[in-house]
Amino acid sequence: xxxxxxxxxxxxxxxxxxxxxxxxxxxxxxxxxxxxxxxxxxxxxxxxxxxxxxxxxxxxxxxxxxxxxxxxxxxxxxxxxxxxxxxxxxxxxxxxxxxxxxxxxxxxxxxxxxxxxxxxxxxxxxxxxxxx
Numbered sequence: 017x018x019x020x021x022x023x024x025x026x027x028x029x030x031x032x033x034x035x036x037x038x039x040x041x042x043x044x045x046x047x048x049x050x051x052x053x054x055x056x057x058x059x060x061x062x063x064x065x066x067x068x069x070x071x072x073x074x075x076x077x078x079x080x081x082x083x084x085x086x087x088x089x090x091x092x093x094x095x096x097x098x099x100x101x102x103x104x105x106x107x108x109x110x111x112x113x114x115x116x117x118x119x120x121x122x123x124x125x126x127x128x129x130x131x132x133x134x135x136x137x138x139x140x141x142x143x144x145x146x147x148x
Contacts, residue, residue: 036061037144043067043084045097045124047074057084058118062138064097064125066118073122074099082124086140093137096128 041057045067051074059066065084074080082097103112105120112120129137 034061034063035141035144037087037141039087041085041087043082045069045074045080045082047078047080051078051080055121058121060086060137060141062126062134062141064100064123066103066121066123068119068121071104071120073102073104076100076102079127080124086136089136093129093133095126095130095133097124098127099123100125 037060039057039060043055043057043065044053045055046052053069053074055067055069057065058068065082067082076099078099080097080099081094083092083094085092100123101114102122103114103118103120105111106113110119112118126134126137
């Protein structure tokens with residue numbers, strides 16, 4: 017496995033909006049305290065992901081090892097990510113309480129990403145041309 021390096025994802029940001037790709041790729045989150053969850057990446061940007069997970073979620077600010085596939089690729093991305101926010105269940109079927117457009121889960125920011133993986137993520141996101 018190549019060495020991981022810090023990547024300034026802000027250098028890839030284009031304008032006021034954030035380029036994002038909707039997807040439905042499996043993921044896994046693991047932390048040093050024994051937390052482990054399988055989920056689904058619902059939203060991908062150069063700065064992070066939204067992961068659909070069942071509760072309990074890892075605590076906000078917790079650093080986790082995140083592994084996921086990019087849509088249509090067979091090589092996984094494994095990186096260090098930080099939990100930024102939670103979207104707990106709302107009581108409405110399949111909707112979170114903080115952001116109803118998403119199922120329950122959490123937003124994660126990329127902290128340490130292999131430069132080749134960062135380039136793959138950026139290419140995928142920027143090719144979508146979707147700004148949210």
